[in-house]
Amino acid sequence: MEKEFSMLNGKEIIVGITGGIAAYKTAELVRELTKRGANVHVVMTKNAMEFVTPLTFQTISGNPVVHQMFELFYGSKIGHIALSDIADQMVIVPATANIIGKIANGIADDFLTTMVMATTVPILFVPSMNTKMWESKAVQCNIGKLKENGFEIMEPGTGDLACGTHGKGRLPTIGEILEKMEDIFTKKDLKGERILVTAGPTMEFIDPVRCITNRSSGKMGYAIAKLARRRGAEVILITGKTYLEPPRNDIRIIEITTAYEMREAVLEHYKDCSVIIKTAAVADFRCRAENCQKIKKQEDQDILLLELEKNPDIIGELGRIKEDRILVGFAAETEKLVDHAYDKLKRKKLDLIIANDVSKPGIGFGSDKNEVTIIDKTGYARHVPEKSKDEIADVILDAVKRLLKKKKKER
Numbered sequence: 361m362e363k364e365f366s367m368l369n370g371k372e373i374i375v376g377i378t379g380g381i382a383a384y385k386t387a388e389l390v391r392e393l394t395k396r397g398a399n400v401h402v403v404m405t406k407n408a409m410e411f412v413t414p415l416t417f418q419t420i421s422g423n424p425v426v427h428q429m430f431e432l433f434y435g436s437k438i439g440h441i442a443l444s445d446i447a448d449q450m451v452i453v454p455a456t457a458n459i460i461g462k463i464a465n466g467i468a469d470d471f472l473t474t475m476v477m478a479t480t481v482p483i484l485f486v487p488s489m490n491t492k493m494w495e496s497k498a499v500q501c502n503i504g505k506l507k508e509n510g511f512e513i514m515e516p517g518t519g520d521l522a523c524g525t526h527g528k529g530r531l532p533t534i535g536e537i538l539e540k541m542e543d544i545f546t547k548k549d550l551k552g553e554r555i556l557v558t559a560g561p562t563m564e565f566i567d568p569v570r571c572i573t574n575r576s577s578g579k580m581g582y583a584i585a586k587l588a589r590r591r592g593a594e595v596i597l598i599t600g601k602t603y604l605e606p607p608r609n610d611i612r613i614i615e616i617t618t619a620y621e622m623r624e625a626v627l628e629h630y631k632d633c634s635v636i637i638k639t640a641a642v643a644d645f646r647c648r649a650e651n652c653q654k655i656k657k658q659e660d661q662d663i664l665l666l667e668l669e670k671n672p673d674i675i676g677e678l679g680r681i682k683e684d685r686i687l688v689g690f691a692a693e694t695e696k697l698v699d700h701a702y703d704k705l706k707r708k709k710l711d712l713i714i715a716n717d718v719s720k721p722g723i724g725f726g727s728d729k730n731e732v733t734i735i736d737k738t739g740y741a742r743h744v745p746e747k748s749k750d751e752i753a754d755v756i757l758d759a760v761k762r763l764l765k766k767k768k769k770e771r
């Protein structure tokens with residue numbers, strides 16, 4: 361199985377499961393963690409076993425599941441000490457009001473609570489419970505104590521709850537939990553920067569039901585937005601219509617349809633940003649005529665001619681007004697990749713251009729992978745072989761980081 365690009369790769373992760381209905385969702389989390397290359401050790405409380413069985417987790421993780429206080433596997437050391445010694449991160453999911461209360465108040469009466477006390481690695485609590493329990497003074501007071509003691513806490517989501525009510529208390533999605541776990545391992549080397557990313561296709565209307573668009577999936581831009589946020593930057597994502605989940609819930613997302621709307625949004629927000637990365641596939645032309653009614657075909661009509669007029673070149677405009685902001689463009693090419701891309705960089709006054717060969721099968725448009733060449737103002741071209749879009753995003757952000765450092769030195 362190919363491992364995903366992840367900070368969790370090669371890490372020893374302890375997943376503590378406590379007795380809440382959301383315990384069944386933890387199976388999916390363990391599966392995703394192993395897919396990202398983590399070695400997962402599951403520890404279950406007695407109450408967790410009322411909801412799910414150790415066999416499920418042993419099968420998915422490939423490791424024995426600990427559920428009794430005095431188990432002696434993991435070598436000769438006593439179980440909880442041995443496990444907490446090898447761990448890189450611990451996550452408790454779902455975290456019930458009971459486990460929150462116990463750990464906040466120093467109670468260690470089973471394997472999980474004892475292990476939490478014996479470890480110095482980051483510990484993430486993912487609470488899930490009924491809304492009234494979550495909002496109760498006792499739970500909120502205990503959450504406050506956990507935060508004070510340096511534990512990481514995720515806010516529960518809002519929605520339908522297993523008890524038949526609607527409100528705050530849902531387990532965050534598995535994607536959100538994984539992202540938080542990645543976050544904990546990631547160096548915040550872009551902290552203090554505000555990065556604007558554009559992504560996806562624009563759409564130009566022919567009439568109220570038809571449009572001109574392109575095959576951009578938005579994946580590359582969403583990956584850059586996610587990784588930039590993970591590395592500590594504040595991120596604004598201006599995006600055309602995609603079928604992707606928001607990359608994170610702490611990114612400001614502005615949805616647009618046409619190139620003109622994208623231009624307006626970019627011009628409104630670029631001033632507060634130190635870096636602008638334009639991955640969006642902007643339509644170069646739009647329909648000249650505004651057809652307010654659906655165009656009807658004539659009986660003997662074989663051809664329909666559309667008159668198109670040029671859209672604003674957003675990145676070109678930014679190149680003229682960017683001052684000392686870093687401006688990164690993308691170039692989708694089918695031939696003379698480096699020459700055409702470098703020419704665009706110079707014409708549009710960019711600091712970096714990321715060129716990709718869209719004629720190559722299996723990469724680029726719609727794919728989860730990409731292969732790019734990063735070209736800077738001196739014409740230096742660095743080829744980055746085929747990798748996941750997350751990995752490519754990280755390499756691009758490394759190049760941006762180097763430029764930021766250089767600019768700061770020059771000031």
Ligand code: CTP
Pocket residue numbers: 619638639640641642643644671672673674675676688689690691692704
């Ligand atoms: N771009 C833009 N506004 C446009 C067209 C493109 O901001 N109206 C940006 C894209 O987001 C990308 C870069 O310009 O970062 C390059 O886009 P591309 O369409 O490849 O460049 P063009 O200059 O339009 O060149 P050509 O279509 O001739 O390849």
